[in-house]
Amino acid sequence: MTRRRKAVLLAFIFLFLAAFFLILCTVRKTEGTDVYELSDGYIYSSEMSDTLKKMKEEQTNVAFWQERKDALVFNPEFNRSISTTVLGIAGDTSVLFPDQNVLSFGEDNCCLLGANAAVRLFGSTQVNGKRVEINGRSYAVAGIIYDKEDVVIYELSVKDSESLDHAGYRYRDKKERNRKRHALESGFGIVAD
Numbered sequence: 001m002t003r004r005r006k007a008v009l010l011a012f013i014f015l016f017l018a019a020f021f022l023i024l025c026t027v028r029k030t031e032g033t034d035v036y037e038l039s040d041g042y043i044y045s046s047e048m049s050d051t052l053k054k055m056k057e058e059q060t061n062v063a064f065w066q067e068r069k070d071a072l073v074f075n076p077e078f079n080r081s082i083s084t085t086v087l088g089i090a091g092d093t094s095v096l097f098p099d100q101n102v103l104s105f106g107e108d109n110c111c112l113l114g115a116n117a118a119v120r121l122f123g124s125t126q127v128n129g130k131r132v133e134i135n136g137r138s139y140a141v142a143g144i145i146y147d148k149e150d151v152v153i154y155e156l157s158v159k160d161s162e163s164l165d166h167a168g169y170r171y172r173d174k175k176e177r178n179r180k181r182h183a184l185e186s187g188f189g190i191v192a193d
Contacts (some may be wrong), residue, residue: 031093034177035168036190038064042164044090046154051187052091056105060183062169063091066162073152074133075121082120086134088156093145095170097153101143108155111139116149135160 043062055062089096093103093112098104101112111132116143118125121132126139132152139154156162167190171177184190 014113019069023188029174030177031169031170033139033189034175034183034192035166035183036192038165038167038190040163042163042167042188043159044158044162045147046158048188049090049140049158052105055187057093058183060169060180061095061105062097062180063089063093064156064164064167065089065091065096066156066165071134071152071171073117073121075129076133076138078122082117084114084117084120085151087151087153088162090164093153095168095181097145097147098170100145100147102155103142103155106155107142109139109155111152111154112143112145113141114145114149114151115152117152118144164193 014071020061042064048064052062052064057126066088067129068086068088069123070083072081072083073086074081081154087104090105092105097112103112111134113121113127115125118127124129125144128143130141131138132141133139134152137157145151145153166186168174169180169184171180181192185192
């Protein structure tokens, strides 16, 4: 075999291995979010809160939430109310809204407003520290969500024993996805389809 043929063959092998490696890396990086719809019976309780707290300490962030369409949110300062989608969440909001302002687990007197909801309630998105009322309870605005503009998000309180209709988690790869799925199954009895 001539020197030129050997060089071409080596170049071809190198390109093939590089392409194979890139495909392998792409397949292994399966970043995403898994969301489960829950059947009746999941109530946010102090036991669930304790389990979520332990999971967060173990770097296994999952979130539970309820979604209400056309819920009333009131701005007492301007005596203005809007009807919008309201999410009550147990766990970090980063599960649902990565790279956005976050409500950390346990901030049960705070909320986040979608940009459109903030403008409709206050006439501006400069609303940190302002107060709104959801279900008759007062919440301090902790930030704005730009991904989903017509939404209000608040941290659930165990005092209210609210029902939950969704659970979910974010993952960066298959290993993390399997770990979080297992944690959801073992910690809360939620089985993936």
